[in-house]
Amino acid sequence: MKAGMLRKLLPLVTAVMLVFLAACSGNNNAGTNTNTSGNAVGASAQPSEGGAEPADSKDPVKVVWWHSMGGELGKAVTGLVADFNASQSDVIVEEVYQGTYDESLNKMKASLGSDSGPTMIQVYEIGSRFMIDSKAITPVQEFIDAEGYDLSQLEENIINYYTFDGKLNSMPFNTSNPILYYNKTMFKEAGLDPENPPKTFEEVKAAAEALSKNGKTGASFAIYGWFMEQFFANQGAEYVNNGNGRTQPASESVLNAEAGVKTLTWWKDLVDSKLAMNLGRKTDETKKAFAAGQIAMTLDSTASLRGIVDGVGGAFEVGTAFLPKPADAPEGGVIVGGASLWVMNNKSEEEQKAAWEFIKYMAKPETQAQWHINTGYFPITKKAYDEAVVKENMEKYPQFQTAVDQLHATAASKATQGAVMGVFPEARQIVEDAIEQALTGQKDPQKALDDAAKAITDKIAIYNKTVK
CATH class of the missing domain: 3.40.190.10 (Periplasmic binding protein-like II)
Known part of the structure; x- marks a missing residue:
């Protein structure tokens, strides 16, 4: 390149570099950590001088949930997942129907030893012994103990089935007798x-x-x-x-x-x-x-x-x-039937904790109330019966009181806890x-x-x- 031409371009190149450096110095989020809500930690998390919020640089944690709820039950599941995903921005749940309980469990067995399996899976109650023996799960008791989650809000005769050696291994979900x-x-x-x-x-x-x-x-x-x-x-x-x-x-x-x-x-x-x-x-x-x-x-x-x-x-x-x-x-x-939610231990700690957040959402009184009236399964949470929609549903289907009374009348024993x-x-x-x-x-x-x-x-x- 000729010297004269270079002298003419030099001022333009210098001006472009100054603009680029100014832009970089104004990006306060660059290189910072983020907290679980996706906001930057430290001074960079504060609004900029112009009042605009900084861009959220952290994507939500994805949780893949395998389930066996087809037909109308599947529609109810899709609705609950959509409500959860809309309720917050930290976790996004992808629900995947995997066929019958047997089919889903067989697919999970085939996925062991690889990363192709789910974060969380719904397994019928009679699959509980296998799930524990597989050594492929993180007992939900670990999350419960870590944050002091109150199990007394749940139905004792329901959580009893999924409790082994004083430890709750999975969270009940769809429950019946x-x-x-x-x-x-x-x-x-x-x-x-x-x-x-x-x-x-x-x-x-x-x-x-x-x-x-x-x-x-x-x-x-x-x-x-x-x-x-x-x-x-x-x-x-x-x-x-x-x-x-x-x-x-x-x-x-x-x-x-x-x-x-x-x-x-x-x-x-x-x-x-x-x-x-x-x-x-x-x-x-x-x-x-x-x-x-x-x-x-x-x-x-x-x-x-x-x-x-x-x-x-x-x-x-x-x-x-x-x-x-x-x-x-x-x-x-009677023994409870149905299925529960299991967290797989071959996923990252962050992903497992995200699954636990979803599990807690599914156990909330208002969530269980919707699940109950849309499917007929028991609410696993006692306070769900105080929800207006459940009271209205009980008036429409008073026969369901029999099921509630039978559950509560069941005497706790190894027999009623259920065989494994x-x-x-x-x-x-x-x-x-x-x-x-x-x-x-x-x-x-x-x-x-x-x-x-x-x-x-x-x-x-x-x-x-x-x-x-």
């Missing part, structure tokens, strides 16, 4: 008191005898392993050894104990006497038969209450009652096979349960060796 649904109109027509539903196995049979006429049948209970687990707890009986797998890992199924034999014998007697219909394993089939007025009594989850009442419409009045048990059974109660074993999903399938074999006459109740108990015990042994 089984109740007896009955047709009050059919009860009146049969000369039964619709305000005094059966409470025992014996009373269920007596009612079914009065109700089974004119082409209609007294009852039908789906072949669902969860019901057998509940019948055990309601008799104060444990489902596996070693304190229901809670004093130490379970090593043996006691499915063939007196509680199991008594339950399956009663159930088979109802079917053999044509006082109950065997409609198979799907609760949807018993719901349809109940709504059509073909059967007078059925068992189902409290979470199904809205759907059942709405499905019946004005055809008849739906009654609800506690889960029945043998007249001579000791004190017991690493092969619970497989065990539930084995139990359903046994019930089906007994109801269809392939095996007598004792033989069916003996064989099932042995099969489950064998699977537990293999699992325990793997864990060790």
